[in-house]
Amino acid sequence: MAFSPLAGTKVLEMASGVAASYCGKLLSDLGADVVKIESPAGGDPARSRGPFPDDVPHPERSASFLYLNTGKKSITLDIYSSDGEILFADLVRAFGADLLIEDFLPEQRQALAWKYERVTSLRRKMVMVSITPFGLTGPCSNYKAVPLTTFHAGGEGYLLPGSEGWRLYPDREPLKWGGIASEMVCGLSAAVGALAALFEQRVSGRGQHLDVSKQEALFSLNRIEMSRYPNEQFIESRATRNLPVGGLVECKNGFVVIMPLEPHMWDALVEAMGRPAWTQEEIFRDPTSLLSHGEEATAMVAGWAKEHTKEEIYHNLQRNGCAVGIVSSAADLFASEQLGSRNFFIPVDHPLAGLLEYPSVPYRFSDTECEVRRAPLLGEHNQEIYVGLMGIAPADCVRLRTLGVI
Amino acid sequence: MSNERQSGQGQFLSGVRVIDFSHLYAGPYCAMMLAVLGAEVIKVESLRHPDMMRRRMPSGGHVKWVMSGDWTPEDLSRSFYFDADNLSKRSVAINLAHKQGAELARRLVAVSDVVVSAFRPGVMEKLGLGYGALKALREDLIMVAISGMGQRGPEAQYASYASIFAALGGLSYITGYKDGIPTEIRASMDHTVGTTAALAVMAALCYRQRTGNGQFIDLSSQESIAVLIGDVLLDYGMNRRVAQRQGNDDAGWAPHGCYRCTGENRWIALAATTEGEWRSLCQVMGNPAWSAEERFSSALRRWQRRRELDDLIEQWTSQWDDGELAVRLQGAGVPATPVMSSKDLFEHSHLQERGAWVSLRHPLLGGLHQVGLPWKFSRTALTYAASPVLGADDEYVFRELLGLSSAEERALREQGAIR
Numbered sequence: 001m002a003f004s005p006l007a008g009t010k011v012l013e014m015a016s017g018v019a020a021s022y023c024g025k026l027l028s029d030l031g032a033d034v035v036k037i038e039s040p041a042g043g044d045p046a047r048s049r050g051p052f053p054d055d056v057p058h059p060e061r062s063a064s065f066l067y068l069n070t071g072k073k074s075i076t077l078d079i080y081s082s083d084g085e086i087l088f089a090d091l092v093r094a095f096g097a098d099l100l101i102e103d104f105l106p107e108q109r110q111a112l113a114w115k116y117e118r119v120t121s122l123r124r125k126m127v128m129v130s131i132t133p134f135g136l137t138g139p140c141s142n143y144k145a146v147p148l149t150t151f152h153a154g155g156e157g158y159l160l161p162g163s164e165g166w167r168l169y170p171d172r173e174p175l176k177w178g179g180i181a182s183e184m185v186c187g188l189s190a191a192v193g194a195l196a197a198l199f200e201q202r203v204s205g206r207g208q209h210l211d212v213s214k215q216e217a218l219f220s221l222n223r224i225e226m227s228r229y230p231n232e233q234f235i236e237s238r239a240t241r242n243l244p245v246g247g248l249v250e251c252k253n254g255f256v257v258i259m260p261l262e263p264h265m266w267d268a269l270v271e272a273m274g275r276p277a278w279t280q281e282e283i284f285r286d287p288t289s290l291l292s293h294g295e296e297a298t299a300m301v302a303g304w305a306k307e308h309t310k311e312e313i314y315h316n317l318q319r320n321g322c323a324v325g326i327v328s329s330a331a332d333l334f335a336s337e338q339l340g341s342r343n344f345f346i347p348v349d350h351p352l353a354g355l356l357e358y359p360s361v362p363y364r365f366s367d368t369e370c371e372v373r374r375a376p377l378l379g380e381h382n383q384e385i386y387v388g389l390m391g392i393a394p395a396d397c398v399r400l401r402t403l404g405v406i
Numbered sequence: 407m408s409n410e411r412q413s414g415q416g417q418f419l420s421g422v423r424v425i426d427f428s429h430l431y432a433g434p435y436c437a438m439m440l441a442v443l444g445a446e447v448i449k450v451e452s453l454r455h456p457d458m459m460r461r462r463m464p465s466g467g468h469v470k471w472v473m474s475g476d477w478t479p480e481d482l483s484r485s486f487y488f489d490a491d492n493l494s495k496r497s498v499a500i501n502l503a504h505k506q507g508a509e510l511a512r513r514l515v516a517v518s519d520v521v522v523s524a525f526r527p528g529v530m531e532k533l534g535l536g537y538g539a540l541k542a543l544r545e546d547l548i549m550v551a552i553s554g555m556g557q558r559g560p561e562a563q564y565a566s567y568a569s570i571f572a573a574l575g576g577l578s579y580i581t582g583y584k585d586g587i588p589t590e591i592r593a594s595m596d597h598t599v600g601t602t603a604a605l606a607v608m609a610a611l612c613y614r615q616r617t618g619n620g621q622f623i624d625l626s627s628q629e630s631i632a633v634l635i636g637d638v639l640l641d642y643g644m645n646r647r648v649a650q651r652q653g654n655d656d657a658g659w660a661p662h663g664c665y666r667c668t669g670e671n672r673w674i675a676l677a678a679t680t681e682g683e684w685r686s687l688c689q690v691m692g693n694p695a696w697s698a699e700e701r702f703s704s705a706l707r708r709w710q711r712r713r714e715l716d717d718l719i720e721q722w723t724s725q726w727d728d729g730e731l732a733v734r735l736q737g738a739g740v741p742a743t744p745v746m747s748s749k750d751l752f753e754h755s756h757l758q759e760r761g762a763w764v765s766l767r768h769p770l771l772g773g774l775h776q777v778g779l780p781w782k783f784s785r786t787a788l789t790y791a792a793s794p795v796l797g798a799d800d801e802y803v804f805r806e807l808l809g810l811s812s813a814e815e816r817a818l819r820e821q822g823a824i825r
Binding site: 005006007008009026030049050051052053054055061063064066067068116134135136137138139140141143144145146148149150151152153154155156157158159160161162163164165168169172173174175176177178179180181184185188189191192193195196197198199200202206208209210211212213215216217218219220221222223224225226227228229230231232234235236237238239240241247248250255256257259261265318321322323324325326327328329330331332333334336337338339341342344345353356357358359361362363364365366367368 | 439642652
């Protein structure tokens with residue numbers, strides 16, 4: 001552990017949503033000590049969200065929770081109670097927290113006495129990271145949100161589905177990304193800001209408050225498309241996303257995305273298809289004319305693709321130099337030789353969820369280790385933190401438990 | 407020609423120098439994040455090999471490209487698309503394909519802290535700019551190499567663009583209508599990868615701050631997307647279940663979707679996640695008779711009959727303006743928002759008040775608007791300045807940082823190493 005990038009960094013996390021949990025996970029996998037504070041009444045809501053093995057709900061077996069909380073410690077604490085507030089203050093000091101990550105809803109924020117000023121007075125060095133749908137200021141800061149609405153307030157919903165999806169379904173509704181990825185990228189953006197504040201704190205000795213709006217985090221990822229409106233009065237939409245040639249193409253056993261964006265890639269594609277006669281016609285040979293006959297060319301490529309598997313197309317085109325990718329399912333990812341050779345999936349054992357292959361991290365550091373360790377059981381570290389670290393008498397712990405504080 | 411850098415007091419990364427060898431979106435966005443955080447970022451390009459985005463120009467709703475030939479640095483410095491991912495940087499024109507040019511780049515790295523690169527694996531090594539060679543010049547160097555599939559592995563040399571690693575990372579497969587095809591996802595994927603790279607660099611900077619050690623970071627774009635579907639991947643491990651496309655559906659809540667409003671391509675996204683939100687929604691709808699029917703009388707029933715529910719809700723929303731309706735629903739405590747376009751976001755008073763857009767003065771383009779980074783810090787300033795004209799900081803780099811005389815610089819220009 002001494003060789004992890006963030007070894008020795010102390011993080012407290014109070015998260016009920018995916019983004020803030022994922023922010024904590026990123027730091028935990030990078031080696032920080034992350035203590036997750038969960039509600040004694042059931043813990044992180046992710047524990048009751050699935051998927052579960054065999055669809056049998058169990059708070060220690062939620063795939064979402066197991067993934068979003070790798071390597072963290074868990075303590076339970078009712079921060080709304082007066083004992084909870086005192087314990088929290090003691091914890092901040094005893095633990096020596098560098099960072100506090102939180103995602104309280106507006107009404108919870110109001111109910112809690114300790115706002116940023118209060119928290120910083122406990123420990124001036126601490127950086128507080130607040131991750132909320134619309135940020136902490138501005139006329140919409142109290143708006144209600146779910147990941148769906150946050151996503152569609154971020155600008156990308158207006159662009160999805162584009163190209164082939166738009167061609168097939170021009171009358172249907174805009175789409176969000178699948179799964180909970182859109183929340184995770186917000187946690188990712190927050191983590192970069194959190195480390196910037198940590199880096200600065202180590203120089204100045206002072207913490208600060210970072211206000212991250214998920215709407216803005218999503219918005220920034222489409223910065224080029226968004227900037228077209230103010231700078232050229234052009235509104236990108238689902239209808240404006242066509243590629244001249246290629247795109248999503250159905251093949252024998254699934255889909256591929258073919259992107260012959262440069263002339264040499266088109267040549268490579270022609271080569272890989274075995275130079276069919278149509279590709280030798282003048283309209284498809286000249287790069288400029290090819291672009292104006294892109295739709296026809298794509299239809300011809302699609303005809304060819306129907307006869308081949310996604311694996312054949314992927315390796316054959318790529319080896320010839322044309323950019324292409326398999327539209328990969330979860331099963332395809334586990335079967336990927338590339339991911340396998342990089343040990344992207346690693347086995348992680350858990351006392352109740354068992355041994356499972358987890359995705360690790362997308363970066364390999366030459367001099368430091370990132371270790372993905374199992375998620376904690378609810379309140380697993382109460383003893384270690386309350387008794388071991390904070391020195392609370394075991395009998396008081398029993399009392400606090402009876403009171404429902406921990 | 408050099409930009410005015412708004413160098414505020416106490417920036418996050420003051421004193422950190424970054425050399426940005428990357429082109430297009432992911433690498434430039436990573437380096438730009440560091441620049442906005444106050445690092446001195448020097449982008450290395452040349453007239454021979456400018457960042458392709460410099461050539462992308464607006465043309466009445468289309469895109470045109472500045473064609474190769476006798477272009478000048480000014481011709482290559484009028485793209486606001488390029489600007490969007492290259493704010494607050496400096497620019498130097500060095501021809502890396504020239505032996506002396508590569509040597510200049512090495513000397514520059516020797517006085518720097520971080521290198522950002524995004525060539526295909528092996529290209530930097532061929533130029534004599536691989537991590538091994540650079541580390542010999544700068545022991546504590548941090549270098550991030552961004553590529554489609556990572557530096558090693560059987561597919562490391564494969565070509566990749568955003569929609570390809572969105573596909574290979576598993577996000578495209580699960581994005582789409584339940585009965586439809588998968589969905590191509592574009593530039594947001596590049597920027598996700600760039601953000602991931604910035605996180606890795608920040609972690610390495612924190613490590614170096616503690617230990618004095620630099621390091622090399624191999625960053626895979628495919629993996630940067632795959633980590634965003636970790637729950638789906640664990641589900642496969644647990645149940646051998648291959649997650650499928652679910653449109654805008656949630657696993658438990660209904661209604662939960664996008665519904666048509668008045669006007670062309672106007673939609674509202676809304677959801678009811680509690681009994682209270684459902685009742686509020688019904689109230690805003692004017693408690694229509696169908697909402698009290700038994701088929702919608704519990705959360706589970708609503709979820710099971712969600713397609714019928716969607717149709718009924720859409721009959722109602724389609725009479726409404728999306729913005730007006732969202733305000734009414736929010737007033738009643740129902741999560742709702744218009745599906746926002748770039749225009750909506752630019753005109754959004756909330757984002758204006760939060761300063762989410764930044765206004766910049768570009769030396770050739772004049773006033774520009776760009777999307778800021780999604781951080782509001784209470785104490786430390788962010789640095790925003792327009793992107794640099796190609797080679798704008800040649801003098802600073804060659805004179806001040808590398809100590810070349812003007813005669814030496816002239817000779818290198820004549821040899822083709824500079825420009």
